[in-house]
Amino acid sequence: MVSLALIGAFGAVVAGVEIALFAEQDVALWWLLALFPAGGCVHLAAGLEAWRRRPSNRTGPIMVIGALSWFVVALANTVTPVLVAVGVVLATTPLAVVVWLLHAFPSGRLRSRTSRLTVVGGFVVSLVLEVPGYLFDPGASPGGMLSVGHRADLLRAGTWLQRGAGIVVMLVTAGVLIDRLLTARPSQRGVLLPLYAYGILAVLATPLGPLLGPSAGLSVAQVVGLQIVLLAGVPVAFAVAMLRGGFARTAEIQELSAWLASSAATPEPLADALGRTLGDPSLQVVYASRDGRALVDGDGAPFDTSALGEHRGLVDIQLGSRRIGAVVYDATVIDDAELVRGAGQVAALAIDHDRLTAELRASHADLQQSRARLVEAGDRARQRIAQDLHDGLQVELVLLALEAQQLARLDGAADLPDAATRLRVGIDGAAQHLRGIVHALMPAALVERGLTAAIEDLVDRMPLPTRLAVAEVDGRLPATVERTAYFVVAEGLTNAVKHAAADTLTVTLEQAPARLVIGVSDDGVGGARQEGGAGLHGLADRVDALGGRFTIESPAGGGTHLVVELPCGS
Amino acid sequence: MRIVIGEDEALLRTGLTHVMQAAGFDVVASVGDAHELVRSAGEHLPDVVVTDIRMPPDHKDAGLRAALEIRREHPGIAVVVLSQHLQRAYAVELLGDGSSGVGYLLKQRIADIDTFTDDLRRVAAGGTVLDPEVVSLMVARARGHHDALDRLTPRQQQVLALMSEGRTNAAIARTLSITERAVVQHTSHIYDELDLALSDDDHRRVLAVIRYLSS
Incomplete structure (x- = not known):
C-alpha cells in the first residue's frame, strides 16, 4: 500500500513539473500540451485504484505502465533536446499499452498465445516501426539528432509499413475480442461490447484522426485534444468495468481455480x-x-x-x-x-478436503490413544486378576493346606470330623472366592442366556433399588455387542454405587433399528466425567472400537446419565 | 433310590457317582451331554435326575433345558440342577410349572455330603430345595417391591428364608434351635403379613412364597 502511494506521489510530481514547464514555454496551446501529463494522471489514478482494490489483478499495474508512457510521451513537448528525443522515440507506446489492456482484460493476464503475440506485435509497431519516422525525417527530432538524413521514400515506406502492421495488430485484436464476446455470458457481453468498441476506437483515433478530422471540420488542436481525451478515458472505463462490471470474480476465480488445480x-x-x-x-x-x-x-x-x-x-x-x-x-x-x-x-472442495484432513488427523490421533488405552486396560485387568488371585485365593489355599496338614497331627480321632468339616468350609470359601473372580471376568448369565438375563442378574444383586426397563431386545445379539453392553451397565452401576451417593438407579435397554441403546442413570450428586476414571475411559474406548457412541451427562446435583449406543446389524 | 447324573466334567461325574453310591443311592446312568441326559432319563425313568446347568452341546444352559424337558415328559421324575452361579430367573423357571420335586443348588453344595444327600431325598419325595444364596437374592430384591417384608421381625425373616429353601417346620425349628410350635406361630404371622393362603403342604408353601417374592 505504501509503495502504491509512492508511485502515485512520484507520478503527481512528474506531471506537475511537466505542466509547469509547458506553462513556462508560453505557447498558445500550452493547455493542449498539458493534456498529456493530465492523461497520464488519469491513467495513474485509475491504475492505482485498481491495483489497491485488486492486488492480484495485473490490470492496475498495466495502467500504471500506461501512465508512465504518457509522462514520457509528454517529454516530446519540452524544449530540452534529450528529453524531446526520448518522447519522440516512445511517442506511440500509449497505444500499445491500450492494446495490451484490451487483451489482458479482465484479469490483467494474457491468456492465449495469440494475445501474447499480438501485444508483442503492438509494441513492435509502436517502438520498432516508429524508427523510420525519426530516422529519415530530420524535422522529427530536435536538430535532427535522431536522423541519418532526409529520405522521403524510406520515410513513406516506413510510415505505410507501420500503418499496415498496426492494422494487422488491430484486426487480430478485434478477432480475439469478438471471439471472447461470443463465448462470454450474456450479462458480461453487455459490458464487454461497449468497452472493447471504445478501446478499439480510442486506438484507431490516433492514425485515423489526422485523416478524418479536417473533413469533419475540426482543427488539428481539436483532433489532438479529442484523441487524448479518448485515450485518457480508456483506463477509467477499464477500471470501472473491472471493479464494478462483475468480472472481478470470474477473473480472480479463474486464477484461484488454476491454483486449486495445481x-x-x-x-x-x-x-x-x-x-x-x-x-x-x-x-x-x-x-x-x-x-x-x-x-x-x-x-x-x-x-x-x-x-x-x-x-x-x-x-x-x-x-x-x-x-x-x-x-x-x-x-x-x-x-x-x-x-x-x-x-x-x-474453493469449497479444497476447504472440505482440508477439513476432512484435519478431522482425519484428529481421529487418527484419537485412535492411536484409544488403542494404547485398550492395551493398557487389558494389562490393568490382567494385573487386577493376578492381584486378586495372589492376595486372596493363594493365601486362602496356603492356609487350607496348613489346616489339612494339622489334620494329620490330630491325636484323638474324636476331633477329626470337626476339623475336616472346618477344612471343607474353608475350601467352600476359597471356591466362592474363585467363583467371584470368574464371574467378574465372564458372567455365567451372559454366556448362558445373553444380555438381558445377565443384566437382570446384575440388577438382582445391586445393593440399591435398581429399576430395569428393557424394550424390544429379543434374541441374542453379537457376542462383542452383548459383552460391551454388559460391561457398560456393570461399570456404570458400580460407579453409581461407589461415587454417586444415589438413592435409586435405573438401567434401560432398547433395541432401535441397527443399534442398541443402553442407559444407566442415577439420582445422585453428579459431577462424573468420562476422563475421570480409568473405568469409564476404558468403556468409552471399548464402545468406540465397536463404532458406537458414548455420552455422559453429569451436572452437579443432577445425577449421572450414561447413554451408550452400539451398532448391531439387525 | 435310582439316580441319573448329567455332568460334562469327567472327574466331577465320577466323584458325584461315588458320593451317591456311598450314600446308598443307585446311580443307573451318568452322562456328559444334555441330549443324552434326556434320552437316558426316558430310558431309565429314575427317581431323581441330577444335572449341571452348563452342558454340551452348546455349553450354555442346555442342562437346565434338558431338566425342564424331562419334567414336562415325565412329571414323576424329580430334578436337581447344579450351577456355579445362581440366578433368580432359573429358580422361577424351575418352579414355574408348579409341580413338585425340584431342586436348584450351587455346585459346591455337594461337598457337604450329608446335607446334599438329604436334599436329594427330599426332592425325590416331592419336596422343593432352593439354595440359600438364590433365596437371599430373591428376598433382597423383593424387599424393594414389597413393604410387607420390612414389617417382618428378623426372626420371621429367617423363617421366611428357610421356608423358601423348602425346609419343613421341623427342619426350620432345628436350624434355628426353637420349637416347632414357635415355627408355626412365625409362619402364620408371615402368612398374615404377606396375605398368603395358608397351606400345610410344604411344596405349595414354597411355591406361594416364591411366587410372592418374584411378583
Whole structure:
C-alpha cells in the first residue's frame, strides 16, 4: 500500500513539473500540451485504484505502465533536446499499452498465445516501426539528432509499413475480442461490447484522426485534444468495468481455480491462496466441526465468531446444503461479501478436503490413544486378576493346606470330623472366592442366556433399588455387542454405587433399528466425567472400537446419565 | 433310590457317582451331554435326575433345558440342577410349572455330603430345595417391591428364608434351635403379613412364597 502511494506521489510530481514547464514555454496551446501529463494522471489514478482494490489483478499495474508512457510521451513537448528525443522515440507506446489492456482484460493476464503475440506485435509497431519516422525525417527530432538524413521514400515506406502492421495488430485484436464476446455470458457481453468498441476506437483515433478530422471540420488542436481525451478515458472505463462490471470474480476465480488445480504440487495453505486472490493477507479459513454447528481453526481449536472485530467480515461456505466452514476477511479491504462467497465456493472442495484432513488427523490421533488405552486396560485387568488371585485365593489355599496338614497331627480321632468339616468350609470359601473372580471376568448369565438375563442378574444383586426397563431386545445379539453392553451397565452401576451417593438407579435397554441403546442413570450428586476414571475411559474406548457412541451427562446435583449406543446389524 | 447324573466334567461325574453310591443311592446312568441326559432319563425313568446347568452341546444352559424337558415328559421324575452361579430367573423357571420335586443348588453344595444327600431325598419325595444364596437374592430384591417384608421381625425373616429353601417346620425349628410350635406361630404371622393362603403342604408353601417374592 505504501509503495502504491509512492508511485502515485512520484507520478503527481512528474506531471506537475511537466505542466509547469509547458506553462513556462508560453505557447498558445500550452493547455493542449498539458493534456498529456493530465492523461497520464488519469491513467495513474485509475491504475492505482485498481491495483489497491485488486492486488492480484495485473490490470492496475498495466495502467500504471500506461501512465508512465504518457509522462514520457509528454517529454516530446519540452524544449530540452534529450528529453524531446526520448518522447519522440516512445511517442506511440500509449497505444500499445491500450492494446495490451484490451487483451489482458479482465484479469490483467494474457491468456492465449495469440494475445501474447499480438501485444508483442503492438509494441513492435509502436517502438520498432516508429524508427523510420525519426530516422529519415530530420524535422522529427530536435536538430535532427535522431536522423541519418532526409529520405522521403524510406520515410513513406516506413510510415505505410507501420500503418499496415498496426492494422494487422488491430484486426487480430478485434478477432480475439469478438471471439471472447461470443463465448462470454450474456450479462458480461453487455459490458464487454461497449468497452472493447471504445478501446478499439480510442486506438484507431490516433492514425485515423489526422485523416478524418479536417473533413469533419475540426482543427488539428481539436483532433489532438479529442484523441487524448479518448485515450485518457480508456483506463477509467477499464477500471470501472473491472471493479464494478462483475468480472472481478470470474477473473480472480479463474486464477484461484488454476491454483486449486495445481495445489496438489504446491502445498500452500488454502487461506494464503484465497487471501492472495482476494487481496486480503489477513484472510482466515475456519472449518465446521463434524455436526456443522461450531467452527474450529486449522489446528482444531474452537473459533469464537463473537470475538471478531467490527471490521472483520465472515462468510459461510456451503457444500451442498452442508456448512463446511467459513472465510473471515478484512471488510475494509474487501467491501463485497459476494466476492468472498464466490471465491469460497470455488474453493469449497479444497476447504472440505482440508477439513476432512484435519478431522482425519484428529481421529487418527484419537485412535492411536484409544488403542494404547485398550492395551493398557487389558494389562490393568490382567494385573487386577493376578492381584486378586495372589492376595486372596493363594493365601486362602496356603492356609487350607496348613489346616489339612494339622489334620494329620490330630491325636484323638474324636476331633477329626470337626476339623475336616472346618477344612471343607474353608475350601467352600476359597471356591466362592474363585467363583467371584470368574464371574467378574465372564458372567455365567451372559454366556448362558445373553444380555438381558445377565443384566437382570446384575440388577438382582445391586445393593440399591435398581429399576430395569428393557424394550424390544429379543434374541441374542453379537457376542462383542452383548459383552460391551454388559460391561457398560456393570461399570456404570458400580460407579453409581461407589461415587454417586444415589438413592435409586435405573438401567434401560432398547433395541432401535441397527443399534442398541443402553442407559444407566442415577439420582445422585453428579459431577462424573468420562476422563475421570480409568473405568469409564476404558468403556468409552471399548464402545468406540465397536463404532458406537458414548455420552455422559453429569451436572452437579443432577445425577449421572450414561447413554451408550452400539451398532448391531439387525 | 435310582439316580441319573448329567455332568460334562469327567472327574466331577465320577466323584458325584461315588458320593451317591456311598450314600446308598443307585446311580443307573451318568452322562456328559444334555441330549443324552434326556434320552437316558426316558430310558431309565429314575427317581431323581441330577444335572449341571452348563452342558454340551452348546455349553450354555442346555442342562437346565434338558431338566425342564424331562419334567414336562415325565412329571414323576424329580430334578436337581447344579450351577456355579445362581440366578433368580432359573429358580422361577424351575418352579414355574408348579409341580413338585425340584431342586436348584450351587455346585459346591455337594461337598457337604450329608446335607446334599438329604436334599436329594427330599426332592425325590416331592419336596422343593432352593439354595440359600438364590433365596437371599430373591428376598433382597423383593424387599424393594414389597413393604410387607420390612414389617417382618428378623426372626420371621429367617423363617421366611428357610421356608423358601423348602425346609419343613421341623427342619426350620432345628436350624434355628426353637420349637416347632414357635415355627408355626412365625409362619402364620408371615402368612398374615404377606396375605398368603395358608397351606400345610410344604411344596405349595414354597411355591406361594416364591411366587410372592418374584411378583
